Amino acid sequence: MKAIVFAVLAGLCWGIGEVVTRAVLHSKEVGPLAAIAVRSTVALPLIWLAYLGAVHVFASPSEPQRWASTASAGTWAMLVLGSGLVAGAAAMIFFYVALSLGEVSRVKPVAFALAPATAVVLGWLALGETMTLRKAAAVLLILIGIYLLSTAPQKVGVAAG
Numbered sequence: 001m002k003a004i005v006f007a008v009l010a011g012l013c014w015g016i017g018e019v020v021t022r023a024v025l026h027s028k029e030v031g032p033l034a035a036i037a038v039r040s041t042v043a044l045p046l047i048w049l050a051y052l053g054a055v056h057v058f059a060s061p062s063e064p065q066r067w068a069s070t071a072s073a074g075t076w077a078m079l080v081l082g083s084g085l086v087a088g089a090a091a092m093i094f095f096y097v098a099l100s101l102g103e104v105s106r107v108k109p110v111a112f113a114l115a116p117a118t119a120v121v122l123g124w125l126a127l128g129e130t131m132t133l134r135k136a137a138a139v140l141l142i143l144i145g146i147y148l149l150s151t152a153p154q155k156v157g158v159a160a161g
Contacts, residue, residue, distance in 0.1 A: 022104035032096035
């Protein structure tokens, strides 16, 4: 249940943050790359403080203290390339450019629905996680939702009476 609570909190924070980000980007006063730079600059010290607190204050068992010197080359490669470059940089760049071009009510659900669908399929294929009929149906529903959001008409006209 804790995982779901934290996931809900993350979703709420991202939802609020992206609505604000979309407003900033559509003001045309700030571009998508500047917005990512500011977001990352503000977030990074707080993330490091949270990490240090988890390790040194709370002694969290999920945070190994000497990971930087004991992690294997393969783990470092996945961390840097997969998490850092693909998810941390490329995804953020693509997402912020999308936000600068479109409606948050379409861009956010498409990006953040495709992410779990991709994770379910790759978790099954690459990590050997269980694929159930229920998971497959959920992925199918997500993909249908993405299709409906991405192909919907841009604006609905209202006839003047």
